[in-house]
Amino acid sequence: xxxxxxxxxxxxxxxxxxxxxxxxxxxxxxxxxxxxxxxxxxxxxxxxxxxxxxxxxxxxxxxxxxxxxxxxxxxxxxxxxxxxxxxxxxxxxxxxxxxxxxx
Amino acid sequence: xxxxxxxxxxxxxxxxxxxxxxxxxxxxxxxxxxxxxxxxxxxxxxxxxxxxxxxxxxxxxxxxxxxxxxxxxxxxxxxxxxxxxxxxxxxxxxxxxxxxxxxxxxxxxxxxxxxxxxxxxxxxxxxxxxxxxxxxxxxxxxxxxxxxxxxxxxxxxxxxxxxxxxxxxxxxxxxxxxxxxxxxxxxxxxxxxxxxxxxxxxxxxxxxxxxxxxxxxxxxxxxxxxxxxxxxxxxxxxxxxxxxxxxxxxxxxxxxxxxxxxxxxxxxxxxxxxxxxxxxxxxxxxxxxxxxxxxxxxxxxxxxxxxxxxxxxxxxxxxxxxxxxxxxxxxxxxxxxxxxxxxxxxxxxxxxxxxxxxxxxxxxxxxxxxxxxxxxxxxxxxxxxxxxxxxxxxxxxxxxxxxxxxxxxxxxxxxxxxxxxxxxxxxxxxxxxxxxxxxxxxxxxxxxxxxxxxxxxxxxxxxxxxxxxxxxxxxxxxxxxxxxxxxxxxxxxxxxxxxxxxxxxxxxxxxxxxxxxxxxxxxxxxxxxxxxxxxxxxxxxxxxxxxxxxxxxxxxxxxxxxxxxxxxxxxxxxxxxxxxxxxxxxxxxxxxxxxxxxxxxxxxxxxxxxxxxxxxxxxxxxxxxxxxxxxxxxxxxxxxxxxxxxxxxxxxxxxxxxxxxxxxxxxxxxxxx
Numbered sequence: 001x002x003x004x005x006x007x008x009x010x011x012x013x014x015x016x017x018x019x020x021x022x023x024x025x026x027x028x029x030x031x032x033x034x035x036x037x038x039x040x041x042x043x044x045x046x047x048x049x050x051x052x053x054x055x056x057x058x059x060x061x062x063x064x065x066x067x068x069x070x071x072x073x074x075x076x077x078x079x080x081x082x083x084x085x086x087x088x089x090x091x092x093x094x095x096x097x098x099x100x101x102x103x
Numbered sequence: 104x105x106x107x108x109x110x111x112x113x114x115x116x117x118x119x120x121x122x123x124x125x126x127x128x129x130x131x132x133x134x135x136x137x138x139x140x141x142x143x144x145x146x147x148x149x150x151x152x153x154x155x156x157x158x159x160x161x162x163x164x165x166x167x168x169x170x171x172x173x174x175x176x177x178x179x180x181x182x183x184x185x186x187x188x189x190x191x192x193x194x195x196x197x198x199x200x201x202x203x204x205x206x207x208x209x210x211x212x213x214x215x216x217x218x219x220x221x222x223x224x225x226x227x228x229x230x231x232x233x234x235x236x237x238x239x240x241x242x243x244x245x246x247x248x249x250x251x252x253x254x255x256x257x258x259x260x261x262x263x264x265x266x267x268x269x270x271x272x273x274x275x276x277x278x279x280x281x282x283x284x285x286x287x288x289x290x291x292x293x294x295x296x297x298x299x300x301x302x303x304x305x306x307x308x309x310x311x312x313x314x315x316x317x318x319x320x321x322x323x324x325x326x327x328x329x330x331x332x333x334x335x336x337x338x339x340x341x342x343x344x345x346x347x348x349x350x351x352x353x354x355x356x357x358x359x360x361x362x363x364x365x366x367x368x369x370x371x372x373x374x375x376x377x378x379x380x381x382x383x384x385x386x387x388x389x390x391x392x393x394x395x396x397x398x399x400x401x402x403x404x405x406x407x408x409x410x411x412x413x414x415x416x417x418x419x420x421x422x423x424x425x426x427x428x429x430x431x432x433x434x435x436x437x438x439x440x441x442x443x444x445x446x447x448x449x450x451x452x453x454x455x456x457x458x459x460x461x462x463x464x465x466x467x468x469x470x471x472x473x474x475x476x477x478x479x480x481x482x483x484x485x486x487x488x489x490x491x492x493x494x495x496x497x498x499x500x501x502x503x504x505x506x507x508x509x510x511x512x513x514x515x516x517x518x519x520x521x522x523x524x525x526x527x528x529x530x531x532x533x534x535x536x537x538x539x540x541x542x543x544x545x546x547x548x549x550x551x552x553x554x555x556x557x558x559x560x561x562x563x564x565x566x567x568x569x570x571x572x573x574x575x576x577x578x579x580x581x582x583x584x585x586x587x588x589x590x591x592x593x594x595x596x597x598x599x600x601x602x603x604x605x606x607x608x609x610x611x612x613x614x615x616x617x618x619x620x621x622x623x624x625x626x627x628x629x630x631x632x633x634x635x636x637x638x639x640x641x642x643x644x645x646x647x648x649x650x651x652x653x654x655x656x657x658x659x660x661x662x663x664x665x666x667x668x669x670x671x672x673x674x675x676x677x678x679x680x681x682x683x684x685x686x687x688x689x690x691x692x693x694x695x696x697x698x699x700x701x702x703x704x705x706x707x708x709x710x711x712x713x714x715x716x717x718x719x720x721x722x723x724x725x726x727x728x729x730x731x732x733x734x735x736x737x738x739x740x741x742x743x744x745x746x747x748x749x750x751x752x753x754x755x756x757x758x759x760x761x762x763x764x765x766x767x768x769x770x771x772x773x774x775x776x
Contacts, residue, residue: 019760022756023753023756023757023760026753028752031752031756095751095752095753096751096753098750098752099749099750099751100750
């Protein structure tokens with residue numbers, strides 16, 4: 001197995017772990033964490049394909065990932081603010097409780 | 104290259120780590136925070152002494168270790184550590200004086216609730232200053248320089264619940280920032296002109312002959328480029344070292360705890376400005392060889408220093424706050440150092456910087472000792488008679504006072520001030536700096552005698568002063584050690600044996616007899632005697648009897664004294680000019696906004712409103728019926744979808760995951776491309 005495959009396997013594992021966390025947890029913060037892990041798995045793919053791909057000179061992968069990290073940071077900020085607002089509203093951050101926006 | 108040079112970063116890193124640990128310590132961890140701060144600085148002291156011995160063993164050399172920080176496009180940003188006697192002497196001084204101030208703070212701040220935070224900030228301050236010293240790159244120096252500014256902001260405003268302290272911290276930060284803008288511009292220009300910010304880099308650094316020739320050779324507007332860059336960098340030093348016209352923050356910085364004042368005035372912060380000019384001395388002095396340019400950078404430095412030396416001393420005469428007198432004396436002494444730099448003797452400036460660090464730290468800690476035992480009474484009119492009750496403080500404060508006044512032969516201040524006056528007398532551009540320096544000698548001796556007599560002689564003039572008593576050993580031992588330094592340090596650089604000057608410059612300095620310029624020496628001794636004598640005659644012979652009695656000078660010249668006590672109204676002048684200018688611009692902007700732009704926007708809005716009315720008429724009359732029908736259909740569809748929206752985030756996530764899997768399967772089984 002070469003390094004690229006190793007990276008891909010690792011990122012798939014990360015993705016699966018993140019997905020499991022997002023699906024199985026009811027705590028909103030832990031679900032957010034799971035989503036972050038999935039994002040990082042994607043970032044890792046970008047880096048891996050850039051580094052071991054045909055054109056490692058152009059810094060395309062790094063640029064993608066830098067954007068990804070910035071967006072993830074923004075997402076975490078908004079997400080955590082939502083969690084706080086949710087907690088203020090109903091004194092709980094169980095996702096199953098937050099169903100009042102349904103149609 | 105000795106291995107120590109590449110590990111020079113440890114000197115600032117140790118206090119920095121202590122600061123990081125202190126930041127994580129809870130309020131209750133007082134002993135831990137203070138212990139790590141003291142240990143780290145002691146470690147830095149040991150390293151600095153080792154560095155000094157290395158530097159002394161290779162005289163005249165600049166040992167450096169450069170490394171690349173990061174790459175940006177085609178260029179590489181490189182930083183480095185530099186070890187030469189200038190760095191090493193100052194690092195030892197900063198660590199030693201800093202350590203004594205830290206120990207003193209153990210006693211001074213023992214009742215403060217935020218003891219741990221205080222030591223965290225102190226460590227950060229020391230770390231930043233040490234970083235300034237060991238930097239081999241103007242960029243790294245600038246980074247640490249700004250950290251010094253940050254730490255001073257935090258410490259001056261340490262008691263931020265007092266509005267004056269918060270305002271003083273802001274004033275210090277903003278005033279020094281004005282100077283730093285010049286510094287930044289100078290740095291950028293230097294990078295543009297020479298292509299590097301490293302000081303020494305195997306012949307390619309910006310302080311080495313190759314770059315300097317290019318900088319002094321090019322001209323801009325009649326001046327050499329190196330002159331302009333030097334003056335811009337000097338702006339930073341003017342802000343940091345409290346030189347006229349940016350000195351206004353320094354007296355206000357007295358709002359911080361007294362150990363902080365000692366640290367700012369002696370070891371860190373204000374020393375940084377003098378050090379900066381001494382460090383870039385080859386650059387600032389690169390235009391000296393040019394005869395055709397109308398202005399040399401060092402001439403400006405000398406005149407600013409001379410103005411500051413005289414101005415600080417004049418204002419100090421009429422201050423009533425114990426710490427403010429000392430603050431203005433610092434301004435005046437810093438003026439001396441800049442004067443020495445300007446007239447071409449940077450070794451004399453550094454000599455005075457070192458001796459001044461000791462006796463000024465001594466004076467400030469002595470003031471702290473007085474303030475601590477007199478329940479934070481700082482007005483010298485309301486103190487008095489402390490000499491008999493606080494003998495150690497009195498004795499050490501007197502030593503500091505005599506060192507600062509330049510009492511001959513025994514005290515260090517005499518020798519370093521002599522070196523500066525000697526250098527000024529040999530300057531052939533103008534006699535004014537020498538005259539200003541001599542004038543400040545009289546005034547310094549005068550106001551320090553006044554201070555000593557008012558605080559320690561006579562009888563107590565207030566309740567707290569009457570109950571003052573000597574402080575514990577943790578506060579008096581640092582005083583004694585500093586007093587020993589205030590006496591002994593002068594003998595490192597007497598004219599007959601200028602060891603320090605030789606070690607700093609790396610080439611032996613010819614000793615000369617102290618009678619060589621006997622006239623100047625005699626004159627300055629005479630002036631010191633005059634200052635001490637007139638001070639004693641006015642304040643010592645018949646000490647002030649009650650707190651409300653006017654000052655003898657105030658009785659004689661009330662208007663002049665009031666003008667001096669108001670610090671020459673410079674603060675008011677700034678408020679009336681720059682402050683009013685800023686406020687005027689603000690008012691103009693508001694007026695423009697409200698009348699001109701506001702009118703335009705209102706007009707456009709009115710047109711929009713009119714169009715809206717027309718639109719609504721036609722809507723309600725004609726179009727609505729068709730849309731209503733369509734909307735009903737949409738509502739039905741929406742309701743159908745809405746039933747699927749359970750509001751369960753997990754349900755959505757699951758749908759997403761399944762959809763993703765299906766798409767992935769299609770992509771894989773479909774064979775892709």
